[in-house]
Amino acid sequence: MRRLILAALALWCALAAPAFGFSAAVLYNVGGKLDKSFNESAFHGVAAARAEKHLRIAEYEPQGNADRIPMLRLAAASADIVVAVGFAYRDSLDLVAREYPKTRFAIVDEIVTLPNVQSIRFREQEGAFLAGVAAALASKSHLLGFVGGMDSALVRRFQAGYEQGARQADPRARVLARMIGPGVEAFSDPVAGFLLAEEEIAAGADVLFAAAGASGLGVYQKAADAGKLAIGVDSDQTYLFPGTMLTSVVKNVGAAVAHVLKAAAEGAWSNGTKSFGLKEGGLSLAFGPHNAALVSPAIAAAVEAARLAIVEDRLRVTETPSAAVPSAIRGDF
Numbered sequence: 001m002r003r004l005i006l007a008a009l010a011l012w013c014a015l016a017a018p019a020f021g022f023s024a025a026v027l028y029n030v031g032g033k034l035d036k037s038f039n040e041s042a043f044h045g046v047a048a049a050r051a052e053k054h055l056r057i058a059e060y061e062p063q064g065n066a067d068r069i070p071m072l073r074l075a076a077a078s079a080d081i082v083v084a085v086g087f088a089y090r091d092s093l094d095l096v097a098r099e100y101p102k103t104r105f106a107i108v109d110e111i112v113t114l115p116n117v118q119s120i121r122f123r124e125q126e127g128a129f130l131a132g133v134a135a136a137l138a139s140k141s142h143l144l145g146f147v148g149g150m151d152s153a154l155v156r157r158f159q160a161g162y163e164q165g166a167r168q169a170d171p172r173a174r175v176l177a178r179m180i181g182p183g184v185e186a187f188s189d190p191v192a193g194f195l196l197a198e199e200e201i202a203a204g205a206d207v208l209f210a211a212a213g214a215s216g217l218g219v220y221q222k223a224a225d226a227g228k229l230a231i232g233v234d235s236d237q238t239y240l241f242p243g244t245m246l247t248s249v250v251k252n253v254g255a256a257v258a259h260v261l262k263a264a265a266e267g268a269w270s271n272g273t274k275s276f277g278l279k280e281g282g283l284s285l286a287f288g289p290h291n292a293a294l295v296s297p298a299i300a301a302a303v304e305a306a307r308l309a310i311v312e313d314r315l316r317v318t319e320t321p322s323a324a325v326p327s328a329i330r331g332d333f
Contacts, residue, residue, distance in 0.1 A: 022265050024049075025058040025075035026257065027068070029086030031188040033061055035214040038187075038234040038253060042085045042108070045254030049261035057261065065184065068092040076100040081264040083257055084108070087154055088184040093117070104269055106260045108253060109154055111273055119273040120256050124154060125161030125317040126310050127249040127283030128209070130303050131231050132165025134247055134285065135207040136173040137299045138229055144175045145205035147196045147219045149187040149212035151179035153319075158211035158233070158249070160321045169302060176200045177321070180215055193218030201226050207246060209233070220244060229294065238290035246294050248286040256282065279311045 026046050033043040043059075050057050058079065060071045069092045075082045076096055082103060084093050087110035094112050097105045104116055111119040135144050144166055148155040159177050166173040178196045180186035193215035197208055201222065208223050209231040210216030216233060217240075223230035224241040232238065232248030239245075256276060263269050276282025285303055287295060309315035 023056045023058070023079050024081050024083065024261050024264065025060065025079035026083045026261075027060040027062065027071055027075060027085060027089065029088060029187065029213075030062055030064060030184055031214045033059065035188075036235060036237060036240070037213050037216060037232075038251070039085065039213075041235045041251065041253040042257045043254070045257035045259075046261070048254065049258040049265075052258075053262055053265050055261060055265055069096060072096040073099070076103045076105075080104065081106065081261070081269065083260055085253070085257065086110075086184075087152065088150075104264060106264075108256060115271055118260065118269065118271050120260065121273060121275045122251055122253075122256075122282050123275060123277035123317070124157040124211075124249075124251065124283070125164075125319050126277045127251065127285065128158040128161030128211070129165035129168075129310065129317045130278075130285040130306055131209055131247065131249045132162040132167075132173075132175075133169040133302050133306050134295070134299050135162070135209060135229075135231060136166040136169035137296075137302055138246055138294070139170070139173065139207045141204050141206045142170060142172045142174065143204040143206065144173060145197065145200035145208035146175055146177040147193055147200070147208060147210045147212055147216070148177070148179040149181075149215050150184055151182050151186075155179065155211050156321055157319050158209075160319055161317050162209050163321055164318055165306065168306070176203055176205050180212060187213030187215055189215045190218030190221070194222045197222035198226075201228055207231065209249075211249075232286070236286040236288070238286050238288060242290065243294070245291055247291055250284045250286050252276070252282050252284070277310075278307055 028039045033039045083106045090110040106118040108120045180192045197219040207229040210219035211233045220230045224244040229246040234251045237248045
């Protein structure tokens with residue numbers, strides 16, 4: 001019996017070996033790790049890495065910008081790798097990574113050029129292009145809505161791809177675009193999302209794409225109330241508001257976070273920038289039982305054709321909103 005116990009213990013230690021003497025920390029963006037969107041995708045990646053590698057992972061949830069630097073310093077003082085989830089960490093991480101040159105860092109959605117930092121970027125415009133194709137083909141008014149969270153280059157990439165995809169699928173399509181605000185708190189204001197969706201629907205939009213984190217819940221609620229369609233972001237949100245969610249632009253943040261954590265535990269971490277798009281499986285459009293009734297065979301076929309064109313480099317998607325699309329400017333209705 002003693003031999004069996006020792007053998008079992010040895011096996012467990014072998015499986016858990018990457019975690020021996022190794023610890024990690026993950027800092028989420030504001031809005032909470034269970035925001036049903038960006039943070040929650042990262043959280044699932046943390047859970048997967050913890051389960052597979054038996055890692056010790058501390059998790060931090062800032063309530064505002066003032067929490068970022070203290071939390072980064074606290075994490076960096078005790079962790080072998082610190083993963084900051086969200087572009088809003090850029091300046092704070094640049095500062096703290098210089099203070100802790102022996103600690104490895106990773107940042108999602110931004111680039112910090114330091115020898116101890118790995119930057120993870122996504123080509124959001126590629127996934128949003130597919131959403132634009134689906135939205136244009138599902139629309140009856142040829143007028144689409146876009147509600148962004150923080151007015152930033154990242155959110156504008158979502159807008160740019162959405163516009164371009166819509167115009168390719170329907171040359172008559174127009175996009176009404178609004179941003180909730182200039183700061184990171186714009187990602188956690190569902191009331192503002194609801195009110196902007198209300199304005200766009202009143203102007204005639206019948207399919208609304210929200211790239212707004214937790215604020216998108218307000219957009220989906222208004223679309224459901226008005227009998228319109230909505231498109232989710234970051235996580236598969238098609239299970240929300242049955243009959244309303246046409247699809248979601250899934251941004252595989254969780255897989256990227258899990259990859260960073262596991263690579264660091266195995267000694268395979270490296271600095272520099274990694275880019276994820278459709279080709280790398282970093283983005284996709286959600287199709288499943290919750291939205292099957294809303295996605296026609298024609299929409300599915302058009303989306304797949306567009307996906308292949310992008311993956312095979314036959315189609316390039318722009319990163320900035322196109323001036324050729326009318327009314328794609330904040331507040332221009």
